[in-house]
Amino acid sequence: MILEETPILPRGYKVVTWGCQMNVEDSEQMESILQGLGLPEANSMENAEVVLLNTCSVRKKPEDKAFSMMGVLALAKERNPDMIIGVCGCMAQLRADEIRRRAPHVDFVVGTAQISQISGLIAEARQCKRFAKRLELPERKGAVVTDIPKRFVSERASKLRAFVPIQYGCDKFCTFCIVPTTRGRERSRPTEGILEEIRILASRGTREVTLLGQTVNSYGKNLLQGKVPFARLLWEIAAINGIERIRYMSPYPRDFKDDLVSAHRDCPQVMEHCHLPLQAGDDEMLKMMRRVYTVESFKQIYHSLRAVPGLAITTDVIVGFPGETEEMFQGTMSVMERMRFDSAFMFAYSPRPGTPAAILLQVPMAVKRRRLNELID
Known part of the structure; x- marks a missing residue:
């Protein structure tokens, strides 16, 4: 009996993505770079030669998932020491030193504006086996x-x-x-x-x-x-x-x-669709969020769009933001009832370290949950 040999597939890459549409598009750019290096997409993360984690920092949950995945990859790298692991995206931009401390098996960290450096970082990791990071952002000056x-x-x-x-x-x-x-x-x-x-x-x-x-x-x-x-x-x-x-x-x-x-x-x-983020239906709350518009100016845009035949309008709303009183929340409820959006993404506020709102006195979680449930209902 002659046994056929199983073909050996070339080891390739895996890109894991969390977050918004911009992150999804960034990951497509990363895949284009990796394919340009001659790497196909691997059939599993464990068999990949290069693994990139494209991370998100808008909420805590995707950050927790990314650190958990880094733990999984630590075990994979023990079995496959030549695996190259890169952490990219918003969490990489924000927490590079922490990633290095908590996940020393990561080869490089690359920020949101330095995706084009990935091919060079991979070559560097292959040759030097030394941690690297690229986090430069444009300066905030000049018109x-x-x-x-x-x-x-x-x-x-x-x-x-x-x-x-x-x-x-x-x-x-x-x-x-x-x-x-x-x-x-x-x-x-x-x-x-x-x-x-x-x-x-x-x-x-x-x-x-x-x-x-x-x-x-x-x-x-x-x-x-x-x-x-x-x-x-x-x-x-x-x-x-x-x-x-x-x-x-x-x-x-x-x-x-x-x-x-x-x-x-x-x-x-x-x-025939416009996603127009409201965030809150109270002027004082909008001011505290540093959203530079008023409920009235938002309404004017909303009604202009409603005059377009067949147009659907969706929105985002945050409840439980620091300083939100019951009266402010009821203002948001009232606006939502009057405007009747076609769909809405509704969230309880999640403090993000490094933002001004994170150091303010927080609304109790039980109050956030109650308000969110009321809004959804």
Whole structure:
């Protein structure tokens, strides 16, 4: 009896992702880099030559999951000492030294703006077996920003729907949010670079693009080419042959202009959906969150969008933020009852170390849970 030999598959990579759509897109960029090094996707994490953990710091739970996964990988690396482990993303940007202390088997840590350094870090890990980190972010100075992460466009796989970042970082500094610290200052990609990437995607069969940015409708304020309104960008993308649907997330209410409402109404490719984060239905609460709009100005945007036939509006709401009184919470309840969003993501506030709100007197957890349950019901 002749036994057939089982083919030996080349050892490849695994990328594990937590967090938002921007993280998902970052992971696609990481996979493009790894494939450019000749690595296929491995059939399991234990058999991989390179493992990248793309982490999130918006809430505590994904951080706990990432540290747990690092523990699993410690055992895998004992069995496979040549395995290279990299930790990437927002948690890497924020907690690199802690990762090094708690997970000494990790080979490198790379921040949100240094994804393009991954191939060099892998080569360094193979040769030197020495921990490395790359965490540089652009400085917060100057009216024009040209320090934009390198994009790996030609390596992107063909797919029907694609994420396309048009903006990185954030300058809003909401008191509950760690993103300005983990992703740096707000900076927009040059328009032609965005359009060229989408043309390439369309030529490969992409029919729907989702434009990504922390405050996506703030796009175009700090470009070398001069100011480019977000609505104009939508129209230019709509003119690309093959693009049938355009989505975006997430806008910031203060920067929502009439021309964007008009694009929803008049541009066939712009989808009939807008995710408009409210966060709270009380002006004092919004001020404490450092959300630079009022309930009334939010209502005006909401009603303008409701005038667009068939448009769905969704939102985010936080309850139990430090300082939230029962009266403030009832204000949020009232706004939610009157506006009748098509869907809402509702959360009990979770303090993030390093944010201004984390050091304030916290609302008791039992009160947060009760308010969240009331809001959901």
